[in-house]
Amino acid sequence: MSTHPPSPAHFDFIVIGGGSGGYAAARTAHALGLSVAVIDGAEELAGLCILRGCMPSKTLIESADRNLSIRRAAEFGLQAQAQGADIRAIRDRKRTLIADFASYRQKQLEDGRFALYRGFASFIDPHTVEVQPRDDSATFQVTGKTFCIATGSVPSVPPIPGLAETGFWTSDDVLDTDTLPESFAVLGGGAIALEMAHYLEGVGRKVTVIQRSDQFFSGLDPECSAVIEKAYTHRGITCHLGTSIHKVTAGEGDGKKHISYRHGDTERTLSVDQILVALGRSAATDGLNLEAAQVGLTKKKITIRPTMQSSQPHIFAAGDVCSPLDVVHIAIQQGEIAARNAHRLIQGQPVEEEMDYRLLLFGVFSHPQVAAVGASETDLKEAGTPYVSASYPFDDHGKSMCMGETEGFVKMLAHRQTGEILGATCVGPHATELIHEVVIAMHYRAKVQEFMMIPHYHPTLSEIWTYPAEECAEAVIPGECEPDIRPDLSPGSGAQC
Incomplete structure (x- = not known):
């Protein structure tokens, strides 16, 4: 690991972000013979999927799944009774597994193939970034022929009056707590919200899901939402869809949080021990000073071509910071394509490999x-x-x-x-x-x-x-086929999975 750069600090390929997409880009570029630097300012190396996303959430969900089976034992002629959940033990099991996954990724990043800088990158111009080390030592600059931005995403927090003052949790809090309050309001109706609602109810907490849209999974067929709503309601999870939250206030003396919202034509107030904000994530582009690099954004996401190039052709992007779907296997594909196309660009060859979103794959570990x-x-x-x-x-x-x-x-x-x-x-x-x-x-x-x-x-x-x-x-009606018309699932098309 490097704190300060070698002299001269110039690389063929600089990756900003060492998560799944960034690491895939770095290892692919190294294998092609490029000199590579990775800049990562996170407290821990490994990236969102390993530390706070896919792996920890599915570890907790496994515990919830088994508790649901115990609760249904009599249905299968078995004598067993759920005795409650040891949240600390569930958390400790998760920590053990994640530490193993994370240490392996850290070793990969520190094995000498790349110059690894533990700090925060900000563009000065299209070919130069300034790095602020995590240890607050002096900043320094590195330059590159090509770049790949893979800084991931952060939880989205809505501007609901009183929410920030009252306090709330995100999935990060749920994933690493050793105690859980007895009741939750889960705000959202996508993958994170419904997975966390499943986990919380699965370990015995009272859960109400409040969703602004009229259906869960707004990009999927309405039948999907109907099945989940019915199944969750049967389990005892209260589902309120088509809502509008007015404000959040703190209770006086009872420690409760009160949510005022409209559900259909009815004004409601819900009092819970904790609010879980699970309204998705937004691209982590703050602080990169992308204007100096002339990199364009669509909302907060980096605008990319199918070649993974941004509006600045030598600056590529991969993962949640630019993707039409924030999932790890797509981030890895994007990182690999970005690296191969960066190599072609440096070699003076046509940059022609494109990301194929035909097989856009989506999964939710709800129940x-x-x-x-x-x-x-x-x-x-x-x-x-x-x-x-x-x-x-x-x-x-x-x-x-x-x-x-x-x-x-x-x-x-x-x-x-x-x-x-x-x-x-x-x-x-x-x-x-x-x-x-x-x-x-x-x-x-x-x-x-x-x-x-x-x-x-x-x-x-x-x-x-x-x-x-x-x-x-x-x-199927065989015959003279029309020209092959396929839906455009590329970023910016408007199509969603």
């Missing part, structure tokens, strides 16, 4: 889980793509009935004239695993006529996909 890949029906309609669709419910599927996990459905979308699979949605047991069968099929541009012929073992959850595939295949 039931939610997963989607490719285009939605809205995307296809907006693009004018002729398509057929079919769905099948888990409550009529043998294996899910045996499991007692019957909430949800699978849906498949295919081109009406060719039968090529264009998208799929799964809401139900192990949805985040089941979706990959369709991802693989779409990767090879399989048609529903081919998919329905693939043998599936019985009884398994995965065989449920054969039913919508067969129905879609029957609806």
